Amino acid sequence: MRIDLHTHSTASDGTDTPAGLVRNAAAAGLDVVALTDHDTTRGHAEAAAALPAGLTLVTGAELSCRLDGVGLHLLGYLFDPEEPELLHRRELVRDDRVPRARAMVARLRELDVPVTWEQVARIAGEGSVGRPHIAEALVELGVVSSVSDAFTPAWLADGGRAHVEKYELDPFTAISLVKAAGGVTVLAHPLAVKRGRTVPEEALAALAAHGLDGVEVDHMDHDAAARTRLRGLAADLGLLVTGSSDYHGSRKTCALGEYTTDPEIYGEITRRASGAFPVPGAGGAPRR
Structure with missing residues (x-):
């Protein structure tokens, strides 16, 4: 089994x-x-x-x-x-996911990454938007080679340059x-x-x-x-x-x-x- x-x-x-x-x-x-x-x-x-x-x-x-x-x-x-x-x-x-993701996009743009909210929203589709969707946008842009590579201190990991806290239990x-x-x-x-x-x-x-x-x-x-x-x-x-x-x-x-x-x-x-x-x-x- x-x-x-x-x-x-x-x-x-x-x-x-x-x-x-x-x-x-x-x-x-x-x-x-x-x-x-x-x-x-x-x-x-x-x-x-x-x-x-x-x-x-x-x-x-x-x-x-x-x-x-x-x-x-x-x-x-x-x-x-x-x-x-x-x-x-x-x-x-869930309700905090969208403003948090928008804030992370803004931080990435401050780091000269040309990611847009429209791109992330397209990737997320009907799903609850989260860091993996932003990571996939970074892959699309050639910033990182894989989704896992985006979860580093340089980018989206906890405490990373583009990380933003969200409401959590x-x-x-x-x-x-x-x-x-x-x-x-x-x-x-x-x-x-x-x-x-x-x-x-x-x-x-x-x-x-x-x-x-x-x-x-x-x-x-x-x-x-x-x-x-x-x-x-x-x-x-x-x-x-x-x-x-x-x-x-x-x-x-x-x-x-x-x-x-x-x-x-x-x-x-x-x-x-x-x-x-x-x-x-x-x-x-x-x-x-």
């Missing part, structure tokens, strides 16, 4: 539509795929309606958080998407909100050093004590040493260990199913959830 619990579609910053993503997940031999767009559940209905037979959809979102100046991402799974307070907080994060609040909505929480790629500062061990312990369910260990941005360290921390803290591709379509080099989650861990995630249930193919809206 092959399970990928972290993917993105055009509802945020991926390049596959939600329907295209689930079709590609089935073609990649996955049995379970989670759609975890940034701060939105807008793609879930389309993905569920297009599910091929034999593929199960886990509904979720990747929530933008910040702790002591360090940006971190919290994966929320199988929560009630209509729970009012969590919905309100996600909307606050306190992760302790985010965990409480997802839990109250019947969901399960997993900290995404906590030791992805190339993205900037990482979450210290004491913060991970505090999050675990607050109710964090798991930590994403097997990820393209974690080397072997980071994975070993995280597995040890997870064992000490009683956290579930997941593996995921963090697939963004053609915007990143990772492939669907490049890293996967153990079926027993997936089973435990579904047992802990009460806000929504996995959606079996073919078709149908998520059940709650």
